[in-house]
Amino acid sequence: GENVEQHPSTLSVQEGDSAVIKCTYSDSASNYFPWYKQELGKGPQLIIDIRSNVGEKKDQRIAVTLNKTAKHFSLHITETQPEDSAVYFCAPYAYKYIFGTGTRLKVLA
């Protein structure tokens, strides 16, 4: 079955700095790559996604890059703010969503 790993598991950055989270997957049939943000007591919220025919997508301070050959995709957050503090999950899709184990991001004011 699909094996999904996220790194790092925790990440602390100073406000204003950038954060990068990497997701590695094993199923070459994966063709859709979303990132979710989960705040305490809430459900995951889709923040950005990319499909397999695109290498990069940007939405304001958030971007996702995809390397299908190497089977990994990364979440980039620039100019981090305290409200970016949350747990982030990748969930590559190959006939079903397989969630990574999550990255806890702390943005220090």
Added chain:
Amino acid sequence: NAGVMQNPRHLVRRRGQEARLRCSPMKGHSHVYWYRQLPEEGLKFMVYLQKENIIDESGMPKERFSAEFPKEGPSILRIQQVVRGDSAAYFCASSDAGGYSNQPQHFGDGTRLSIL
């Protein structure tokens, strides 16, 4: 537009009782997914349903767990004879297209089930 609605938000049951978790998908969505999340872990797929049909239940335990999505009303995840290991957060997601068409899923805020 209302998002995915789950209720109750918190549910406490004693061992051996039944737990019923409800999920109303987003308006216009006819595909529902259930996930389980243990503390400090990611979400684990349990079951995918369309109206009146179970499409994929490969992640759901064969015993004590069942799910339905009737023609009218919310989707129900039912856990019979609950045990302490069933304590978790259960999330529902919905999409407007099938599970094999890689459409975004939208999540509710979950039901936190605690077993005494």
